[in-house]
Amino acid sequence: MSPLAEILRPSTLDGYIGQQHLVGKGAVLRTLIESGNIPSMIFWGPPGIGKTTLAMIISNTLNRPFHTLSAISSGVKEVRDVINQAQEEEGAILFIDEIHRFNKAQQDSLLGAVERGTITLIGATTENPSFEVISALLSRCQVYVLKEFGEEEMNSLIAAAVAHYGRNGRQVQVAEADALMRVSGGDARKLLNAFELVVNKSTADPVIINNRTVTDVIQQNLAYYDKQGEMHYDIISAFIKSMRGSDPNGAVYWLARMIAGGEDPLFIARRMLVFASEDIGNANPNALLLANATFDAVSKIGYPECRINLSQCACYLACSAKSNATYMALANAEDAIKRTGDLPVPLHIRNAPTKLMKNMGYGSGYKYAHDFEGNFALQEYLPAGLEGSRFYEPGNTPRENETRRSLKEHWGEKYGY
Numbered sequence: 001m002s003p004l005a006e007i008l009r010p011s012t013l014d015g016y017i018g019q020q021h022l023v024g025k026g027a028v029l030r031t032l033i034e035s036g037n038i039p040s041m042i043f044w045g046p047p048g049i050g051k052t053t054l055a056m057i058i059s060n061t062l063n064r065p066f067h068t069l070s071a072i073s074s075g076v077k078e079v080r081d082v083i084n085q086a087q088e089e090e091g092a093i094l095f096i097d098e099i100h101r102f103n104k105a106q107q108d109s110l111l112g113a114v115e116r117g118t119i120t121l122i123g124a125t126t127e128n129p130s131f132e133v134i135s136a137l138l139s140r141c142q143v144y145v146l147k148e149f150g151e152e153e154m155n156s157l158i159a160a161a162v163a164h165y166g167r168n169g170r171q172v173q174v175a176e177a178d179a180l181m182r183v184s185g186g187d188a189r190k191l192l193n194a195f196e197l198v199v200n201k202s203t204a205d206p207v208i209i210n211n212r213t214v215t216d217v218i219q220q221n222l223a224y225y226d227k228q229g230e231m232h233y234d235i236i237s238a239f240i241k242s243m244r245g246s247d248p249n250g251a252v253y254w255l256a257r258m259i260a261g262g263e264d265p266l267f268i269a270r271r272m273l274v275f276a277s278e279d280i281g282n283a284n285p286n287a288l289l290l291a292n293a294t295f296d297a298v299s300k301i302g303y304p305e306c307r308i309n310l311s312q313c314a315c316y317l318a319c320s321a322k323s324n325a326t327y328m329a330l331a332n333a334e335d336a337i338k339r340t341g342d343l344p345v346p347l348h349i350r351n352a353p354t355k356l357m358k359n360m361g362y363g364s365g366y367k368y369a370h371d372f373e374g375n376f377a378l379q380e381y382l383p384a385g386l387e388g389s390r391f392y393e394p395g396n397t398p399r400e401n402e403t404r405r406s407l408k409e410h411w412g413e414k415y416g417y
């Protein structure tokens with residue numbers, strides 16, 4: 001028997017729930033589909049929000065041959081087999097789930113067929129395609145961002161599930177939906193898995209779904225509920241928070257869980273690379289160097305050996321001094337830009353490559369720091385209207401306290417350090 005999520009999968013745009021910014025009346029993707037002229041495209045968004053379903057609907061609507069591959073289990077051979085078959089078809093669509101798991105060679109194998117129009121590629125990814133898809137392929141695709149489901153979409157799914165069971169002679173009443181919402185986290189597949197599990201475990205007639213029944217059933221059947229590896233985001237969150245909390249034991253435990261679950265090692269290494277700047281920053285600049293070296297090592301070595309590199313880096317980052325000062329400095333500057341817009345660059349720090357620009361005052365009055373004692377000259381670097389704005393606040397770590405002393409010596413009066 002098919003799972004509830006598969007049974008309720010819609011086959012038309014009118015039955016599709018969510019993503020109205022893309023497929024609502026008059027929206028960009030719907031307009032392309034209705035015109036019958038779609039580009040190759042990549043759907044980027046969290047799991048369980050309809051990427052695969054939307055690809056299937058496009059194929060059904062346009063009556064196109066539809067081929068599907070999973071980047072987890074497919075390679076260059078499978079891609080070439082589909083391309084060869086597509087040459088005998090008209091307008092074939094190739095859907096690749098988790099395309100971010102394809103390496104460069106695998107992605108390269110798609111280029112010619114996409115460029116010639118042998119296939120229309122639809123890729124699905126939970127990772128930023130700017131980092132995960134090679135530029136040559138990305139330039140041939142339109143990227144569409146799909147959004148996590150909100151309460152309205154989730155309630156629509158619950159109503160559809162209740163109606164399905166009603167048509168099949170099983171009465172289900174939803175007294176409370178908070179727990180269903182909480183365990184699904186905006187993921188439609190997780191919501192329907194949970195709903196189905198609660199109904200199947202109940203012998204009552206009618207089945208009453210409330211917060212307690214959902215919590216009890218899910219806790220007792222967590223492995224079944226998460227059989228598709230849908231705890232991916234929960235576990236990476238626990239991993240990051242363990243390192244942020246300076247607990248190497250928690251960090252290495254969640255790392256081991258990801259390794260055992262077959263997580264992409266480059267995904268883990270990439271998150272540590274971000275963490276090294278976001279949560280450690282200048283409290284320990286060596287953290288970024290080690291995280292970058294780890295990413296390089298993982299790229300060269302791969303599983304299973306690279307798990308040792310990952311463990312070394314995770315334990316180092318967890319034990320390192322922490323500071324989010326540089327991350328917050330950027331956030332503060334971005335907030336200022338939102339408030340003030342694109343303020344003009346002060347004339348004295350503008351580039352002046354031509355005589356005309358020099359005559360207009362570009363670069364006039366600029367003080368070359370190396371001409372002054374201590375390689376420092378007091379002058380204005382912010383645009384008019386933001387003078388004296390302090391975005392960077394060093395953290396309270398030994399290295400950053402040294403930085404604060406230097407800033408106070410140079411900029412104490414102007415920025416209040």
